[in-house]
Amino acid sequence: GAGVSQSPSNKVTEKGKDVELRCDPISGHTALYWYRQRLGQGLEFLIYFQGNSAPDKSGLPSDRFSAERTGESVSTLTIQRTQQEDSAVYLCASSLIPGVDNEKLFFGSGTQLSVL
C-alpha cells in the first residue's frame, strides 16, 4: 500500500474484553514496530518484527499482550482481558531495512484504544 495502515482507528471496549489491533505495513518493508503512546507521554516501545520473527518482545508490558506477523505483511497486536491502564494510542511503524540505525520509520495513524 501507499502507507502504513492501522485498523480500527478507534476502539472502545469494556474492561476484561479482548481486543485485536491490526497493522498493514508498506509493501516490501521487512521491519515492523509497535509502540504505545499514553496520553501526554512519549512513545513506548512494545515489540519489533524482522520478517515474521520477533527478536525483541521485551517491551510488551505483560503476558496479556501478544503480537504476531504473517510473513512480511500484516501484524496483529492482541490484548487479552483489557484493563483501564491499557487505554492509549497504539502506533505501528515499518521500515525498509531492519537493523540500520539511520533508517526512517514510516508510521500509521494509530489505534486509539479506550477501556471503560
Place this chain on the structure above:
Amino acid sequence: AQTVTQSQPEMSVQEAETVTLSCTYDTSESDYYLFWYKQPPSRQMILVIRQEAYKQQNATENRFSVNFQKAAKSFSLKISDSQLGDAAMYFCAYPSGTYKYIFGTGTRLKVLA
C-alpha cells in the same frame, strides 16, 4: 541507559517567527543518528529531520534545522518562518541499538496567527 529528554512540554510561536525546541540525550556510543518527528492531530508521525552524529555540519531541511552539540549531547530543532501547519507535537528520537527507537515525551508547538 540511553535516555531522551525534552524539557519543554509546550511552546508557542507567532506566525512567521522562529522557535527552537530542545532535546538532550544520553548515550555512550560515538556514532549514531538522531531524529525529530512531528505528530499532527492526525496522529501519524512524520520524519522532520535527522542528524548523523559523526557529521559536524548541522542538518537542514528547508525551514527546519538542527543545532547539534555532540559534546553536550544536545539536539535542538529550529523552525524558521513558522506556519500554522507547523502546529503539532514534536518528538526527538534516538535509535538504541539497531531497532529500538527511544522517544522523548514531546513538545506541543502552538502557532499563533
